[in-house]
Amino acid sequence: MAGLEAVLAEEAEQLNLTNIQPITRGITCEGNWAQLYKCNYLMRTAIRVLVPLAEFTIKTQDEYYEALRTINWSHYFTNQKTTFAIGATVFSEIFTNSQFATYRCKDAIVDQLMDKHGYRPNVNLEKPHLVFQVHLSGEKLSVLIDSSGKSLHLRNYKERAYKAPLNEVMAAGIIKLSGWDGTQDFYDPMCGSGTFTTEALMVAANLPAGQFIERFSFQNWPDYHPEIWQSVKESAQAYIKSPEGNLYASDINDYAVRDLKKNLQKHKFRDLVNIKKADFLESTGKKNGVVFLNPPYDKRIKMRNITNFYRDIADKLKRDWQGSEAWVISGNAQAMKNFGLKPTQKHTLDNGGISSKLYKFELYGGSKKAKYQSNPRSRD
Numbered sequence: 408m409a410g411l412e413a414v415l416a417e418e419a420e421q422l423n424l425t426n427i428q429p430i431t432r433g434i435t436c437e438g439n440w441a442q443l444y445k446c447n448y449l450m451r452t453a454i455r456v457l458v459p460l461a462e463f464t465i466k467t468q469d470e471y472y473e474a475l476r477t478i479n480w481s482h483y484f485t486n487q488k489t490t491f492a493i494g495a496t497v498f499s500e501i502f503t504n505s506q507f508a509t510y511r512c513k514d515a516i517v518d519q520l521m522d523k524h525g526y527r528p529n530v531n532l533e534k535p536h537l538v539f540q541v542h543l544s545g546e547k548l549s550v551l552i553d554s555s556g557k558s559l560h561l562r563n564y565k566e567r568a569y570k571a572p573l574n575e576v577m578a579a580g581i582i583k584l585s586g587w588d589g590t591q592d593f594y595d596p597m598c599g600s601g602t603f604t605t606e607a608l609m610v611a612a613n614l615p616a617g618q619f620i621e622r623f624s625f626q627n628w629p630d631y632h633p634e635i636w637q638s639v640k641e642s643a644q645a646y647i648k649s650p651e652g653n654l655y656a657s658d659i660n661d662y663a664v665r666d667l668k669k670n671l672q673k674h675k676f677r678d679l680v681n682i683k684k685a686d687f688l689e690s691t692g693k694k695n696g697v698v699f700l701n702p703p704y705d706k707r708i709k710m711r712n713i714t715n716f717y718r719d720i721a722d723k724l725k726r727d728w729q730g731s732e733a734w735v736i737s738g739n740a741q742a743m744k745n746f747g748l749k750p751t752q753k754h755t756l757d758n759g760g761i762s763s764k765l766y767k768f769e770l771y772g773g774s775k776k777a778k779y780q781s782n783p784r785s786r787d
């Protein structure tokens with residue numbers, strides 16, 4: 408996701424992948440089968456793990472079709488029941504419409520299998536065995552196979568989504584950006600259905616990001632290695648541990664609290680998460696914790712006076728959370744201008760189509776108070 412390339416690269420390093428290069432909204436890297444499976448199972452900030460099949464330079468739609476016909480599709484289509492889907496990303500004058508690029512790729516696959524083996528494989532958009540991606544940028548055509556299948560943010564634990572939930576990959580990415588590793592106390596005081604909290608529990612306990620994903624697309628490939636997959640899963644189990652720091656989640660709304668409990672239901676260590684209904688503005692505050700705040704932006708959740716609300720949040724942090732660190736994600740830049748605290752870090756993120764910023768606030772107390780600077784617009 409935009410803004411999370413650096414944390415994704417860090418995750419790739421931790422898996423010992425090589426030749427890691429950042430690209431727009433992603434990275435490229437090299438690894439073996441076990442690492443490919445680990446990328447899907449363990450990476451918290453990957454959306455799809457794609458394996459390149461071929462690259463071409465093409466100038467026309469006919470050349471596009473002919474290039475795609477040269478790929479040996481029979482390698483993947485091992486029987487007549489194998490279904491497939493294609494995704495296309497096009498930034499090129501050759502096609503004005505990515506849908507048409509998808510159709511022509513489908514034609515190339517179907518025509519080749521018809522000519523070689525006398526059958527037409529079926530497209531299945533819901534649950535395909537194989538997923539291919541074509542990327543056309545100018546004259547450069549890349550063809551890739553998707554080893555994930557569905558977007559990896561669909562971790563299969565979110566049974567309920569209260570208003571304006573964060574994307575799981577975004578929440579995990581913010582936690583990674585903050586450097587929180589589970590040893591300090593964690594607070595999610597506007598938890599909604601609890602994406603931060605659930606991802607934090609998974610980070611703190613080393614629970615695999617893909618622990619509830621039933622099947623990855625690589626399991627449908629002819630060169631799938633079940634024994635390697637089994638050993639990847641077993642070695643991940645050995646790292647699971649009880650979280651060191653305490654986790655606290657709360658929300659002003661009863662339904663949000665209920666939804667978080669539901670979403671945690673399948674997770675190990677769920678009983679270690681302290682959940683309650685509470686108004687953040689009435690909270691007693693804590694020292695030495697890391698607070699993750701995802702307040703309403705006045706977009707999907709409307710507020711009566713968003714500027715005052717944000718000021719009240721900042722005042723609360725200043726007054727009662729000294730000694731802690733706060734990370735605030737908001738898609739309301741105007742309201743953040745009047746927040747009344749000066750961030751020590753800012754990151755631009757694309758939060759479900761809402762351009763958002765993540766702000767870090769260091770809430771110094773005591774002798775460090777001099778360092779603690781107020782925004783000139785602050786009421787203090």
Ligand SMILES: C[S@@+](CC[C@H](N)C(=O)[O-])C[C@H]1O[C@@H](n2cnc3c(N)ncnc32)[C@H](O)[C@@H]1O
Nearest residue numbers: 571572573597598599600601602659686687701
């Ligand atoms: C954008 S949603 C949070 C979504 C959450 N991060 C998720 O992934 O599901 C904002 C939440 O703030 C809560 N909220 C608003 N005012 C609050 C307050 N004063 N104290 C605590 N929670 C509050 C709302 O009930 C809502 O659930």
